[in-house]
Amino acid sequence: MEKKQITTEIEIYEDVSELPAAVQHLMQKAKEVRANAYAPYSQFLVGAALLLSNGEIVSGSNQENSSYPSGLCAERTAIYAAGANFPNQKILQIAITAGPRERANTVPVPPCGACRQAIAEYEQKQKQPIEVYFMGKSGKVCKVASLLSLLPLAFDRHFL
Template identity: 45%
Template sequence: MRMNKKEIHLHYTTLHLTEADRETQDLVQEAQRAASRAHAPYSKFKVGAALLLSDGTIITGSNQENAAYPSGLCAERVALFQVGHLCNGQSIRKAAIAVPHVMGEQIIPPCGACLQVFAEYRNAQDSEIQVILANGSGHLLVAPDISTFLPFSFTNKHLSSD
């Protein structure tokens, strides 16, 4: 059997925070503020997330570590689970994730577990979630949708309905 060759093209833009629109700048600043509230005594790796909802509400989260490492939670999931609990029915328009202590041009993406949770929310709302990754130097990577980072996500469509 011969399979058709398929290619994946990643769509994203890189720019500096000063070049972004006001809404994006404000969302990144909220993510940076959230990072300052991270509980990261072990890794010292502080991350903040800010989610802009369809009604204009911004929900934030920061990573929360625990001495038993698997018991902690990433900033993205802290924010996403708040949306699921507090804002039922609102869709997520944009997500800003900030890692303020990373300088230079390096951009840190969400971990695989966070990407999977993002994919679940994106699938449930059936609309794109723009993702903005920010570092401490003001460098941004802007992707039109979470699928840029996880093009082959596992969703409820893969579960058997039997």
Template identity: 50%
Template sequence: MAFQKKISFDVTIYDSFDELSEGDKLLMSAAVSARKRAYAPYSNFFVGASILLENDEIIEGNNQENASYPSGLCAERVAVFYAGANFPGVQIKTIAISAAALNHEVSEPAAPCGNCRQAISEYEFKQAKPIKILLMGETGGVIECDSVADLLPLGFNSSYLE
């Protein structure tokens, strides 16, 4: 018999960057710094991501566009893949993401695209431990999610391939 099930999650919303813990401020500042170095001449939408690993290493990434649009890569995947390639087996604790645009102010946090959610989900599933996600625009508040599973509740993982 069919039934309905509600899937929901809670987020913490901070009115401003200043409300974050000192550690989260440091991580978000790294994301903002990475965002300012993004290569986005086509979309003029700049994203920076920073990752806090369990060994306290901070990894940065930013979006890298290409004239052949599908060939670019989002900031989140640049950072996650760099962490996986250079720190295999080291768990990801937190990812901070900041977005800005050239022609308008981004005052609301921008969530990762579907491809990035899936990539982060892979690492969360692999490490069997949630990855906290912090989202911020250029100005305004910050959204904190306890896990990428909040952003991708019916995610695909390797258990389906067994």
């Protein structure tokens, strides 16, 4: 038997003001689009904004559906929009902000498992890491240098 230890590194910022100006702007876009979330069932609003290699920002919010699980998370909404509209551009960064509609949330909310897999797929496709920043509605912001820090044993095309 062999044992291996998997570790990850997360940078934690006290609030958005500690982030570089470009990332503050990206997080602001995520906050703005969070207001467009269609979440009548969960009342949990999520916004995501991607910075592409051509300087474009693509955003998305979660879109629920009464026929669960037909809805789509904010991160995948943004990633798939970027893939459809800018197929040759790399995703450099993604900013995510999330929380309940009617109450505060200062705990950073990372991407769900399905979104981690989708982001990992794009990371692997572009052969370049994607910086991931995530937060609640306010408060601390977490950053990982690559999605694979959150999903170290990612499933990829090599298993197919």
